[in-house]
Amino acid sequence: MVRRVRDEHARYTRPSKHGSRPRTKQRPEHADAVTGMVVGVDRGRYTLVIDDGGPDEREILAMKARELSRTRTVVGDRVDVVGDTTGDEGTLARIVRLTDRTSVLRRTADDTDPYERIVVANADQLVVVTALAQPEPRTGMIDRCVVAAYDAGMDVLLCLTKADLASPDRLRDLYTPLGVEVVVTRRDSPDAVETVREHLLGRTSVLVGHSGVGKSTLINALVPDADRATGVVNDVTGRGRHTSTSAVALRLPVPAGTTGRVHDGWVIDTPGVRSFGLAHVEVDHLLAAFEDLDQVAAQCPRGCTHLADAPDCALDEWAADAPDDGTRATRAARLASFRRLLAARTATV
Numbered sequence: 001m002v003r004r005v006r007d008e009h010a011r012y013t014r015p016s017k018h019g020s021r022p023r024t025k026q027r028p029e030h031a032d033a034v035t036g037m038v039v040g041v042d043r044g045r046y047t048l049v050i051d052d053g054g055p056d057e058r059e060i061l062a063m064k065a066r067e068l069s070r071t072r073t074v075v076g077d078r079v080d081v082v083g084d085t086t087g088d089e090g091t092l093a094r095i096v097r098l099t100d101r102t103s104v105l106r107r108t109a110d111d112t113d114p115y116e117r118i119v120v121a122n123a124d125q126l127v128v129v130t131a132l133a134q135p136e137p138r139t140g141m142i143d144r145c146v147v148a149a150y151d152a153g154m155d156v157l158l159c160l161t162k163a164d165l166a167s168p169d170r171l172r173d174l175y176t177p178l179g180v181e182v183v184v185t186r187r188d189s190p191d192a193v194e195t196v197r198e199h200l201l202g203r204t205s206v207l208v209g210h211s212g213v214g215k216s217t218l219i220n221a222l223v224p225d226a227d228r229a230t231g232v233v234n235d236v237t238g239r240g241r242h243t244s245t246s247a248v249a250l251r252l253p254v255p256a257g258t259t260g261r262v263h264d265g266w267v268i269d270t271p272g273v274r275s276f277g278l279a280h281v282e283v284d285h286l287l288a289a290f291e292d293l294d295q296v297a298a299q300c301p302r303g304c305t306h307l308a309d310a311p312d313c314a315l316d317e318w319a320a321d322a323p324d325d326g327t328r329a330t331r332a333a334r335l336a337s338f339r340r341l342l343a344a345r346t347a348t349v
C-alpha cells in the first residue's frame with residue numbers, strides 16, 4: 001500500500017510536461033520519461049532513437065541509472081529515459097526503465113558454456129547471410145543460426161550471396177522444408193537487393209554472417225548512408241566504425257519513389273557474432289517452431305528425444321503413415337531437417 005501512495009504522489013505532483021497521460025496507465029515513477037529504442041551500445045553509452053518515425057525523431061546519448069546497472073541492455077531494447085532528452089551536443093540522458101521484450105536472441109560462447117549472452121532484443125527476423133562460394137557455405141553454421149532464431153521465436157531469412165559464382169539450388173532444397181525463406185543475391189544485381197529489401201520492410205531484422213560472405217556489401221546496398229547512421233556514436237567516442245564489434249541498428253530506407261506512409265524497418269548488423277553456441281536451447285522451444293511436428297510429438301512417450309534412434313517416437317509413424325507418396329516425401333524431408341537441427345544443438349562447431 002505504501003508503494004501505491006507513492007505512485008499517486010508521483011502522478012499528481014510531477015505531471016508530465018507533455019500534458020495528459022491516461023491516468024489508468026500506471027506510471028509509478030519518472031512520469032516525465034520518454035521511450036526510446038537502443039540503436040547502439042559503446043562502453044556504457046547508449047545511442048537511442050526517440051520518437052521513432054514521428055515529427056520529433058532524434059538520436060540521443062544516454063547512460064543507465066545506477067539502479068539498472070545489473071540489467072543487461074542491448075540493441076533493440078525499448079527503454080524509458082529522463083533528464084536532458086533533447087539530443088543536443090554534450091547532453092547525456094538517463095535510462096531509468098527497460099520495457100518488456102517481445103523477443104531475445106541469445107547465444108552461448110560454446111555449447112558447454114552455461115553463460116548466456118543476449119545479442120539483440122525485440123527483433124522478429126534473423127537474416128543468415130551465406131556465400132554460395134568463397135567462402136564455401138557451411139550448413140552446420142546455418143543450422144545453428146536457425147536453431148537460435150527459432151528458439152527466440154524469430155523467423156529466418158536465408159540470404160544466399162555471390163550467386164554469380166555458384167547455384168543456390170542445393171541450399172534452397174535443404175532449407176525450404178524448415179520453413180526458412182530463401183533469397184538469392186549477387187553484387188551486380190540491384191533487383192536482387194530490392195528483393196531482399198522487400199523481405200525486410202516493416203520488420204526488425206538481425207543480420208549474421210561469417211567474414212567475407214558479402215554482408216557489408218549487402219548492407220551498404222540496402223542502407224547507403226550506413227556509415228553516417230553509425231557516425232553519432234563514433235563522433236562521441238572517437239572510435240572508427242570498423243573497430244566496433246557490437247551490434248548497430250540501421251534504419252532501412254523505403255524504396256525510391258514510394259509515396260505515402262510506409263513503415264521502413266530496422267536492420268541490425270552484428271559484426272561480433274561469428275557463431276551461435278546453443279547450450280541454452282530447450283528441445284520444446286525448438287519443436288514449437290514446427291507446428292505440425294509439435295502436434296504429433298504430443299503423442300510421444302514421456303522424455304522422448306525425438307532423435308532418429310528414439311524408440312516409439314511418434315514422428316516416425318507420422319512420416320511413414322502419409323496418405324500419398326508426395327506427402328510422405330515432404331514429411332520425411334521435414335522430419336530429417338528437424339532432426340538435423342536437434343543434432344546441431346549438441347554438435348561441435
Ligand SMILES: Nc1nc2c(ncn2[C@@H]2O[C@H](COP(=O)(O)OP(=O)(O)OP(=O)(O)O)[C@@H](O)[C@H]2O)c(=O)[nH]1
Pocket residue numbers: 161162163164165185186187188209210211212213214215216217218
Ligand atoms: N563474386 C562476388 N563477390 C562478392 C559479392 N558480394 C561481395 N563480394 C566480395 O566478397 C568479399 C567480401 O565482401 P564483404 O562485403 O566485405 O564481406 P563481409 O561479409 O562484410 O566480410 P567482413 O567485412 O570480413 O565482415 C569482397 O571482396 C566483395 O567484393 C558477389 O555477389 N559476388
Ligand SMILES: [Zn+2]
Pocket residue numbers: 297300301304305306307310312313314315
Ligand atoms: Zn518423439
